[in-house]
Every structure is written in C-alpha cells, then in structure tokens.
Amino acid sequence: xxxxxxxxxxxxxxxxxxxxxxxxxxxxxxxxxxxxxxxxxxxxxxxxxxxxxxxxxxxxxxxxxxxxxxxxxxxxxxxxxxxxxxxxxxxxxxxxxxxxxxxxxxxxxxxxxxxxxxxxxxxxxxxxxxxxxxxxxxxxxxxxxxxxxxxxxxxxxxxxxxxxxxxxxxxxxxxxxxxxxxxxxxxxxxxxxxxxxxxxxxxxxxxxxxxxxxxxxxxxxxxxxxxxxxxxxxxxxxxxxxxxxxxxxxxxxxxxxxxxxxxxxxxxxxxxxxxxxxxxxxxxxxxxxxxxxxxxxxxxxxxxxxxxxxxxxxxxxxxxxxxxxxxxx
Numbered sequence: 001x002x003x004x005x006x007x008x009x010x011x012x013x014x015x016x017x018x019x020x021x022x023x024x025x026x027x028x029x030x031x032x033x034x035x036x037x038x039x040x041x042x043x044x045x046x047x048x049x050x051x052x053x054x055x056x057x058x059x060x061x062x063x064x065x066x067x068x069x070x071x072x073x074x075x076x077x078x079x080x081x082x083x084x085x086x087x088x089x090x091x092x093x094x095x096x097x098x099x100x101x102x103x104x105x106x107x108x109x110x111x112x113x114x115x116x117x118x119x120x121x122x123x124x125x126x127x128x129x130x131x132x133x134x135x136x137x138x139x140x141x142x143x144x145x146x147x148x149x150x151x152x153x154x155x156x157x158x159x160x161x162x163x164x165x166x167x168x169x170x171x172x173x174x175x176x177x178x179x180x181x182x183x184x185x186x187x188x189x190x191x192x193x194x195x196x197x198x199x200x201x202x203x204x205x206x207x208x209x210x211x212x213x214x215x216x217x218x219x220x221x222x223x224x225x226x227x228x229x230x231x232x233x234x235x236x237x238x239x240x241x242x243x244x245x246x247x248x249x250x251x252x253x254x255x256x257x258x259x260x261x262x263x264x265x266x267x268x269x270x271x272x273x274x275x276x277x278x279x280x281x282x283x284x285x286x287x288x289x290x291x292x293x294x295x296x297x298x299x300x301x302x303x304x305x306x307x308x309x310x311x312x313x314x315x316x317x318x319x320x321x322x323x324x325x326x327x328x329x
Contacts, residue, residue, distance in 0.1 A: 003033035004109075006101055006168070007084030010092050011074040012051060013041040018093035018212060021127045023054045025095035031102040036061035038092075039078045042068030047092070072179035072186050079178075087171050089164040093212050095127065100208040104168035107139055107202045114141075116194070116201040117168040118160065121209040129210045139204045147195045148251050151188070152258040161195070162188040166209050173197045182235045184228060189235045192255075196247055226269035230279065233259065233266045237286050253299035256290060260308045263287075264318050271315040283312065 008026055012019060026036060038055070040048040040063060048065055055061040064077055075089060086105065090096070100119060108117035122129060142150070150157035160166070164187045174194050182189045236259040243252055263283045270279030295305060311318045 003031060003105070004086065005033050005035055005084040006031065006086045006088060006105060007035040007037060007082035007171075008088045008090055008101070009037045009039070009075060009078035009082055010090045011039050011041060011071050011078065012043060012047050012092040013068065013071070013074070014043050014045045014047055015093040016043075016045045016047050016050060018214075019047055019050050022090070022092050022095050023050070025098070026090075027058060028098045029096075029101045030099050031105055034060050034101070035082060035084045037078045037081045038063045039074040039081075040065045041071065041074040042066060070181065071183065072181050075179045075186075079174075082171070085171055087169045087174065088167070091165055091211075093214060094165060095210050095212070097208040097210075101168070103137070103204055103206065103208060107204050108168055108170070110202070111200070113199045114202045115170045115173045115198045118201055118203045119166050119209060120205045120207040121159075121163070121166045121211050122207045123211045123213055125213050127212075137204055137206050139202050142201045142203060144195055144198050144200070145250065147198060147201055148192075148254055151192060151195065152254045158188075160203070162191055163211075164190060165211070167191075167201075169194070180235075182231050185231045185235055188232070189239065192235070192239050196251070226266065226273065226275050226279065229262060229266035229269050230275075230282070232262050233282070233286070236262060237290075240290070252293070253297045256294050256297065257300050257304070259286070259290070260294060260312070264308065264311055264322075267312065267315055268318050268322060271319070287312065 010022065010026070015022075026034070036058065038051045038061060040051050042065075048063075051063045051065075055063050062081070064081060066074070066077060078089075079087065086108065088101065088104070104117040104119055108114045147161055151161040152158075174190075174197070177190060177193055177197075179186050179190050236255060240252065240255045240259060243255070263286065266279055267283055270276045294300070294309075297305075311321060
C-alpha cells in the first residue's frame with residue numbers, strides 16, 4: 001500500500017532539554033513518508049541549533065526560524081509550510097510511540113468519511129513511557145455532534161477532543177482555519193472550529209502520545225487559574241457569536257450551556273482578587289448579550305437554567321456549591 005505524505009509540524013521554543021527526545025521519536029516512526037516542519041519560534045537557547053542539526057541528518061525535515069511570536073503564530077507558519085495531505089501538530093517537548101503516525105494514518109484512510117484520527121495520550125514527567133504500549137487498538141467512531149458534545153463535556157472527554165497533538169487531520173478539513181491567540185486554550189478553540197467541518201472522527205484508545213509535564217508550564221500555576229478560565233470564557237463566547245444559523249441550530253445549546261457553566265469558575269477564581277472587577281464586568285456583558293438565547297434554548301432544562309443563573313448572581317453561593325459538589329477549579 002502506497003503511503004501518502006503526512007506532515008508533522010513541531011513548534012519549538014527554548015526546550016533544549018526535551019527537543020532531542022521529541023525528534024528521535026519522529027525519526028523512529030514506522031510510518032516513513034513524512035514531511036517534518038520544525039518552527040523555531042525565536043529560541044534563545046540551543047533549540048534552534050538542535051533543529052538545524054536534525055535537518056542535516058534527516059532529508060524529510062526543513063526548519064523555519066522566526067522572531068518569537070508565540071506558539072499560535074508558529075503553528076500557523078508550519079501549517080502553511082506543510083506539504084502533506086494529512087497534518088499532525090506536535091509540541092517539541094513531548095514525544096510519541098514509534099507506531100503513532102502509522103496507527104492514525106491507517107485508521108483515517110479506512111473510511112473516506114473519517115476526517116480526523118485520534119489516539120490515546122498519557123501525561124508523564126519522564127522520557128521512558130514509549131517502551132509501554134498502553135490500551136488497545138479497538139477503534140470507535142464519533143460523528144460531529146458526538147465530538148462537540150465531548151468537547152463541551154467533562155475533563156476526560158474534553159482532553160480527548162480538545163488537544164491537537166493526539167490528532168491527525170485531513171488537510172482539506174482545516175485548511176481555512178488558523179490558530180488564534182487563546183493561550184493556553186488555543187487547541188480547544190481550534191478544535192471547536194474544526195469540528196464544525198468534520199463528518200466523522202475515528203478514535204484508537206491506545207496510548208501513543210506522551211504529554212510531558214514541565215514544572216514551569218503555565219497550566220501548572222494555580223495562581224494563573226483565573227487566566228485560564230477567562231480564556232475559556234472568552235473563546236466560548238466568541239465562537240458562539242461566530243456560529244452560522246445552521247451551526248447554532250445544531251450546536252448552539254451545547255456551547256452556550258458550557259459558557260454559562262465556565263463563567264462560574266471564572267468569577268469564582270477572580271472573586272476577592274484584583275481581577276474581580278474585570279471578570280464580573282465581562283460575565284455581565286456576556287449575560288446581557290446571551291440571556292435570551294440561554295433562557296429560550298429548547299435543549300437546556302429549565303431547572304439547569306435557573307440553577308446556573310442564580311449561582312452567577314452570588315459568588316458566595318457558587319463557592320459553597322463548588323465545595324459541596326467537589327467541583328475542581
């Protein structure tokens with residue numbers, strides 16, 4: 001069977017201690033027809049040199065060096081450079097099992113209606129997980145509504161559908177999309193818009209990608225939790241506003257219901273801090289512009305609507321309810 005070209009886009013910024021292991025995991029892929037695009041986003045350590053040396057050793061690779069502009073811009077640059085029919089986005093401080101690309105590719109070509117292939121992942125703090133193949137190859141299929149429901153669901157479902165590095169995309173499905181500045185939620189924003197173009201996705205639960213947890217990462221800073229919730233609130237509101245009439249009919253209730261739930265976390269993390277005025281003002285603005293849509297949505301129960309609206313009016317009650325129900329901020 002002829003192997004079609006798959007582009008692997010790797011964003012790189014000051015990760016010299018992680019990058020070589022990442023690149024070795026790409027070299028060792030059992031799927032060989034690769035177009036490897038390394039985007040060095042203005043690294044000030046030896047990461048850029050590591051990229052150049054790798055390109056000298058592997059003719060499938062080319063490197064783009066740019067002034068630091070952030071991961072979103074770096075991915076957009078890599079996406080434009082990519083030549084493959086299928087695109088895969090990888091973070092330069094992570095790594096993958098040697099079968100990752102092959103498994104995703106064989107899954108996505110098994111049916112012409114599959115637009116995304118998804119694999120399992122694991123969070124780790126070491127470089128040795130790839131000797132352990134966890135899970136199985138028993139795949140299952142999700143349609144676009146199931147994908148959106150999971151994206152708007154609990155943390156496990158949201159991780160499955162929200163990240164980019166556990167997915168192989170048909171280029172034609174995401175060609176018109178770009179990554180937007182919603183750090184650290186740019187993957188979530190990108191996939192929310194990608195799902196609107198998708199017919200079906202195939203999921204192989206086998207753990208083949210390893211998400212390395214760096215202690216300096218933004219997502220590990222509890223002090224910044226209000227920022228994360230503010231970004232999710234903003235992107236959900238913006239995406240809701242951008243829906244076409246048909247998209248709103250299909251997905252609007254899922255997105256606005258998630259928006260009202262997320263605003264509880266945003267207001268709670270900002271409560272009694274110097275961010276309170278900003279957070280409360282933005283949430284009030286959103287409520288003013290979406291209240292009628294939320295109230296008249298036929299797919300959200302009246303009890304849920306009343307419950308969330310009441311909580312939004314009382315940060316104290318929200319805090320008590322979070323403690324009672326064990327909601328994690």
